[in-house]
Amino acid sequence: MKHGKLLLWFVYVGMVITGIGLYLTLPASVDDFPHPLQGDFRMWHGLFVFISLFSIGQIFQEHIRKQIKKWRRYPDGVIHLLLWSVVIVTGFLLYYPPLWLPEWFNLSNTHWYVSLAIIAVLPFHAIYHRPKRKFKKVQARRTTSEATAK
Structure with missing residues (x-):
């Protein structure tokens, strides 16, 4: 790593x-x-x-x-990016709460639940796409070694 x-x-x-x-x-x-x-x-x-x-x-x-x-555009990557954007915005709003937010909207719970979703998505995104990258590297080495052998 x-x-x-x-x-x-x-x-x-x-x-x-x-x-x-x-x-x-x-x-x-x-x-x-x-x-x-x-x-x-x-x-x-x-x-x-x-x-x-x-x-x-x-x-x-x-x-x-x-x-x-x-x-x-992997779907989990796009979802991951959107979730991080929501967490960043809600994190800033927790420090600087606006007055225009409705009373029923709980900013702290939104930040918490979206963060829990990120905890599920990030390891999946990192692990799911790892074998594809390694396979492509091995496949690229094979084609270059076959070309030099001929």
Whole structure:
């Protein structure tokens, strides 16, 4: 595994763990006192999100742009991109809540449930497309070795 992918997985797992911890330490109602670890989970979640927002630029440059140029649009990749967009927007709106949102719309739950969907989609996207890439590399090596042997 390349160092960049290892760092991305580390940041991803860190975001998941701190996000779950942050969700579990939220007070049940407005009148409850906050959990003592809530500030720590919020700080670590913010750090992992900060790093991941920088890495999104690298992902756009190296991965998404190349797939769009090839006109390959895997459904799970498009769903994954849309889910990440929703999570980023709802995450910013959690820090800076707008006044125009309706009262019935729970921004925190939207962020939480879409994040859970990403937890399901990302490993599937990474694992499902891996054998295809390795097979194409092996197939390309075979054709070049056969051409040089003739």
